[in-house]
Amino acid sequence: xxxxxxxxxxxxxxxxxxxxxxxxxxxxxxxxxxxxxxxxxxxxxxxxxxxxxxxxxxxxxxxxxxxxxxxxxxxxxxxxxxxxxxxxxxxxxxxxxxxxxxxxxxxxxxxxxxxxxxxxxxxxxxxxxxxxxxxxxxxxxxxxxxxxxxxxxxxxxxxxxxxxxxxxxxxxxxxxxxxxxxxxxxxxxxxxxxxx
Amino acid sequence: xxxxxxxxxxxxxxxxxxxxxxxxxxxxxxxxxxxxxxxxxxxxxxxxxxxxxxxxxxxxxxxxxxxxxxxxxxxxxxxxxxxxxxxxxxxxxxxxxxxxxxxxxxxxxxxxxxxxxxxxxxxxxxxxxxxxxxxxxxxxxxxxxxxxxxxxxxxxxxxxxxxxx
Numbered sequence: 001x002x003x004x005x006x007x008x009x010x011x012x013x014x015x016x017x018x019x020x021x022x023x024x025x026x027x028x029x030x031x032x033x034x035x036x037x038x039x040x041x042x043x044x045x046x047x048x049x050x051x052x053x054x055x056x057x058x059x060x061x062x063x064x065x066x067x068x069x070x071x072x073x074x075x076x077x078x079x080x081x082x083x084x085x086x087x088x089x090x091x092x093x094x095x096x097x098x099x100x101x102x103x104x105x106x107x108x109x110x111x112x113x114x115x116x117x118x119x120x121x122x123x124x125x126x127x128x129x130x131x132x133x134x135x136x137x138x139x140x141x142x143x144x145x146x147x148x149x150x151x152x153x154x155x156x157x158x159x160x161x162x163x164x165x166x167x168x169x170x171x172x173x174x175x176x177x178x179x180x181x182x183x184x185x186x187x188x189x190x191x192x193x194x195x196x
Numbered sequence: 197x198x199x200x201x202x203x204x205x206x207x208x209x210x211x212x213x214x215x216x217x218x219x220x221x222x223x224x225x226x227x228x229x230x231x232x233x234x235x236x237x238x239x240x241x242x243x244x245x246x247x248x249x250x251x252x253x254x255x256x257x258x259x260x261x262x263x264x265x266x267x268x269x270x271x272x273x274x275x276x277x278x279x280x281x282x283x284x285x286x287x288x289x290x291x292x293x294x295x296x297x298x299x300x301x302x303x304x305x306x307x308x309x310x311x312x313x314x315x316x317x318x319x320x321x322x323x324x325x326x327x328x329x330x331x332x333x334x335x336x337x338x339x340x341x342x343x344x345x346x347x348x349x350x351x352x353x354x355x356x357x358x359x360x361x
Binding site: 001002003004008011012013018019020022024025026101102105187188 | 201204205208209212213216217229230233234237238239241243263266267295298299302321322323348351352355356359
């Protein structure tokens with residue numbers, strides 16, 4: 001029968017050493033670590049690029065019909081609203097550090113989950129309607145000179161894309177993200193309970 | 197920047213061994229322990245400027261390491277192992293010295309404990325003072341003493357049980 005003192009001596013005399021060198025770590029620290037918010041970050045960048053392009057078009061392109069400008073403004077409004085919500089999500093997830101303050105991070109995660117549910121749920125339908133409406137108004141003048149077949153193909157493609165995104169891609173994306181966030185929350189809560 | 201590098205090197209050299217043991221005790225997996233060690237020191241680097249000497253730097257690093265271990269969540273596949281790491285399991289028994297066998301057995305027993313117990317016991321084994329462990333784990337000192345007593349007993353029982361097998 002061994003007592004705890006024996007285990008203590010086994011532990012303290014163990015030869016195991018980390019094989020990680022300080023140079024490896026320094027290399028890594030200067031590279032940074034990816035986090036949950038990286039997807040949101042890329043989405044923000046993509047939205048900014050789209051806004052810049054649409055704003056450029058609104059400012060510098062010349063249209064004869066007012067509808068084209070209204071379409072572009074509707075597009076811009078939809079994208080800016082989306083961008084604001086995404087920035088809010090990003091800030092929520094980066095308010096506290098996961099490793100420095102897990103309890104605060106857990107609350108942020110719950111708030112993030114609610115925000116994402118709104119963004120991918122109710123807001124998504126508003127966003128999809130605004131983008132569809134914006135594109136429709138904008139393309140009235142742009143496609144005026146195009147043959148009817150082209151217009152039918154283009155609008156059909158747009159409708160199929162919106163339907164595919166809404167009823168297939170979106171649900172898959174929501175499921176995947178929800179699973180990831182719920183798993184993080186569940187595990188953090190379980191660990192928190194162990195220390196209570 | 198050079199000053200920060202130098203300070204970081206010194207901190208790493210004096211703390212990495214203990215932090216590695218803590219991570220290894222928590223995961224029972226050498227590769228995962230290295231990942232956690234790296235993640236801990238990335239956090240240390242990122243927050244080095246914010247560190248005020250209100251606490252000992254080793255306590256602060258331990259706290260980061262403990263939280264990093266507890267939030268070891270990247271994927272379900274990387275949950276704490278209940279069995280010996282393949283590295284240890286595949287090492288042929290005859291190649292292990294008696295001491296290494298004992299170390300391997302100790303890690304196996306630690307892996308059988310709950311996550312919070314694993315963290316606490318590795319700090320106890322590294323002989324951190326109780327107030328420091330209480331501070332790092334966020335448990336009151338009174339509760340901690342009771343908890344440590346139970347964990348010690350559980351670990352010793354497990355060790356004796358596996359040694360007999």
